Amino acid sequence: MTIGSFYPPQRTLMGPGPSDIYPQVLQALSRPTVGHLDPTFIGMMDELKQLLQYAFQTQNAFTIAVSAPGSAGMEACFVNLVEPGDKVIVCRNGVFGERMRENVVRCGGEAVMVDNAWGEPVDPQRVEEALQANPDAKLVAFVHAETSTGALSDAKAIAEVARRHECLTVVDAVTSLGGVPLLVDEWQLDAVYSGSQKCLSCVPGLSPLTFSPKAIAKIEARTTPVQSWFLDQSLVLGYWSGEGKRSYHHTAPVNSLYALHEALVLLKNEGLEQAWQRHRDAHQALKAGLESLGIEFVVEEAHRLPQLNAVYIPQGVDDAAVRATLLNRYNLEIGAGLGDLAGKAWRIGLMGYAARNENVALCLKALESTLK
Amino acid sequence: MTIGSFYPPQRTLMGPGPSDIYPQVLQALSRPTVGHLDPTFIGMMDELKQLLQYAFQTQNAFTIAVSAPGSAGMEACFVNLVEPGDKVIVCRNGVFGERMRENVVRCGGEAVMVDNAWGEPVDPQRVEEALQANPDAKLVAFVHAETSTGALSDAKAIAEVARRHECLTVVDAVTSLGGVPLLVDEWQLDAVYSGSQKCLSCVPGLSPLTFSPKAIAKIEARTTPVQSWFLDQSLVLGYWSGEGKRSYHHTAPVNSLYALHEALVLLKNEGLEQAWQRHRDAHQALKAGLESLGIEFVVEEAHRLPQLNAVYIPQGVDDAAVRATLLNRYNLEIGAGLGDLAGKAWRIGLMGYAARNENVALCLKALESTLK
Structure with missing residues (x-):
């Protein structure tokens, strides 16, 4: 047994948590x-x-x-x-x-x-x-x-x-x-x-x-x-x-x-209200992009969490393969479905430090390329 | 309320844990x-x-x-x-x-x-x-x-x-x-x-x-x-x-x-047996020094833990004042007594990274100066 130090990759964490950590x-x-x-x-x-x-x-x-x-x-x-x-x-x-x-x-x-x-x-x-x-x-x-x-x-x-x-x-x-x-x-x-x-x-x-x-x-x-x-x-x-x-x-x-x-x-320092607004803004940007990819939300608009976007996996798409591609090609983690939604939904997190334009852009472009 | 980042001091941890952390x-x-x-x-x-x-x-x-x-x-x-x-x-x-x-x-x-x-x-x-x-x-x-x-x-x-x-x-x-x-x-x-x-x-x-x-x-x-x-x-x-x-x-x-x-x-990498030996060696050095200061151990020699040395506080010595001096003047933490030994004993840890000659030397010299 020879085990050395562990050097994790630098991921972008957009699953259900852990979220991207502030440096x-x-x-x-x-x-x-x-x-x-x-x-x-x-x-x-x-x-x-x-x-x-x-x-x-x-x-x-x-x-x-x-x-x-x-x-x-x-x-x-x-x-x-x-x-x-x-x-x-x-x-x-x-x-x-x-x-x-x-x-x-x-x-x-x-x-x-x-x-x-x-x-x-x-x-x-x-x-x-x-x-x-x-x-x-x-x-x-x-x-x-x-x-x-x-x-x-x-x-x-x-x-x-x-x-x-x-x-x-x-x-x-x-x-x-x-x-x-x-x-x-x-x-x-x-x-x-x-x-x-x-x-x-x-x-x-x-x-x-x-x-x-x-x-x-x-x-x-x-x-x-x-x-x-x-x-x-x-x-x-x-x-x-x-x-x-x-x-x-x-x-x-x-x-x-x-x-x-x-x-x-x-x-x-940011302020709670500003943080809430940042989550809403990131959600709106993600939502617009997902909709243009034809991806639908699990939750009715009135009750949606901006920080956790559960969306249906498009028909005919291989759940695990897409998530693996996002992880391996883009170092991007999105979440699988849990419980009743396993295999049916993805969970895209925009939590804390992840609620930023650059994260939304990465996620949308990577998804678009992978789903093509 | 204005609270900024917390910058802890650099302590030498020779209490009952946490011990000094490897860099x-x-x-x-x-x-x-x-x-x-x-x-x-x-x-x-x-x-x-x-x-x-x-x-x-x-x-x-x-x-x-x-x-x-x-x-x-x-x-x-x-x-x-x-x-x-x-x-x-x-x-x-x-x-x-x-x-x-x-x-x-x-x-x-x-x-x-x-x-x-x-x-x-x-x-x-x-x-x-x-x-x-x-x-x-x-x-x-x-x-x-x-x-x-x-x-x-x-x-x-x-x-x-x-x-x-x-x-x-x-x-x-x-x-x-x-x-x-x-x-x-x-x-x-x-x-x-x-x-x-x-x-x-x-x-x-x-x-x-x-x-x-x-x-x-x-x-x-x-x-x-x-x-x-x-x-x-x-x-x-x-x-x-x-x-x-x-x-x-x-x-x-x-x-x-x-x-x-x-x-x-x-x-x-060090090896378990080498680590055990290192703890024993540090303990022997500490023990020799403490004995020369007239400080006595709580536990009989045959059953002593090398990594945790409980010793009686010398007669007439102010427990809290000594520990405060060690902390404030030397950035050195040793442990107070717990339970039945509260106020009667100190607990000096030589655990893991703390089981080193430099820690023993610091502890002995700081104790000697403080107890004078």
Whole structure:
């Protein structure tokens, strides 16, 4: 066995994530590692918390990054908020709603499913009906931006329905954070998680997470222990808390947190609204080009995510062969379909640093040449 | 709020981890991100698996890195191997044995504690007695190298006892991997987890993990679902498996895996035995110097970890003030005491890249000057 250093190719990442990383983020990533209790690092974490509050548009004191990918952020919400026997309304319109159901069940909760077809947004009216039929429900869980289909749901409307029925909300904002408006406080969302590797254009491996005071109150009122030690947020808070002495929970992923800090500084400097507009602009340019190639979108125009464009593979086109050509000839990655859309759709990401004219141009020209 | 880029100081890391990172590892970390299903990345993961098998000295097909810190590696072992009602012998001689107990209980298992004093190794005879008293035990869990005390336990002897009683072993090798002999196959250990940020001198955030065929068989024979979706290793295996098509589970922490790959290439090039010897040599040099300063070790000589030196703080010395001086004047981090040893001991790490003459010299001279 002789294995040498690994030198990856320089790809353009326009799949469902990881997205293209900001060069400044890769630089930040490789800065000298300090101890996870170093005073300079603790200062950095305090800033990171403020930057995450900005990105989420929240004043929630509990706003951190879970030391693991978005899937662990999802699990952190459910293991902390669901107690055995709790009834949870779970909205499912793609892969990640189904994953939420899995989480609820593994926590000993009861999942009541509200289904919409793949590619459709969650229908708040169906959520209303499910809550009327299940007045004992404690939580409503839904995906804001479905990465598997490219559909955007109306988080504000769903949260209003949940609130009328005195339910807390668990919101998957993995693909929405930084790409489309997400106003945690204004919309009164309770537990919201995201991922570092989508519209923040940071490396994968971290999951931004915020809990409202109401979510914290539910956690504090638990009568059963959280089943996960690693994701028990009452323990994690002892480390992230700025008040008094920090207690050791686990070793923070120091360098990855540098990278997330840098990605959020870039977002703050650009401004959230400007970032949202940039995603919309890139989407419009991509859309015009795709339509002129005769390629159709999976999602109705009104509910399309600008940052994740799920489009039908044209009739007679070899899915894998096209993606291989894009990768091998243009170093361009676009995403395959997932779940119900496997083999039927491509997912073209315009997330974060990838939402640029040069990316759109490359993607359109490479697709045009490959499909000829 | 004006927050700029974060520029950490250049520290010398001689605490309990993270340890000094190899410069080559930081370079690898910042290479261009590729997709987590990119063919080049999948090839890198296959190499990484082989390199981990070398580091663990195992042929176990299930040898991966959990996409989260060592605490999650610990939890991955327990959530997969413990079913509700399972009795687990848990050896406790420091912080991490107690954390194992927490994990067992949160999985619905019954923990039978085998205690040794802090600073002592686990006594295999006590494990034998516990197993005789609990013939229905399914697992024996212990910490190979206790990071909180610097004590090395005899993993081979404990595993032999467990095997005689038909128990599987769960072994915490967070601080031992790469620093002292750890022979997973020869000692017939069943579930062994580690961390990236100790003697591998990689950035924190990943947990190498290996399961023996017997551990896999126990997982396959489960009658209850694994309570964690994120850490369900039967799902994770679908992504790491080299056979056939990879299925998506979660987005791998691409860049951190580059770094681990590089750290393991460095370990392979040096050779495990040479790395163990280097740790012993650095320890001998540190020990001689500390003794000449009148500083005493917590652990008896026969059971000391070369890579983690827990020493009593000399009488009348201000713990926090000394560590602050080392940090501020010399950019040198040593570790505080943890748990029972908080305020009583320092923990001086000589892990991986930190096990070098220049580190020993700096530490001894800085301590000598500060203690004067």
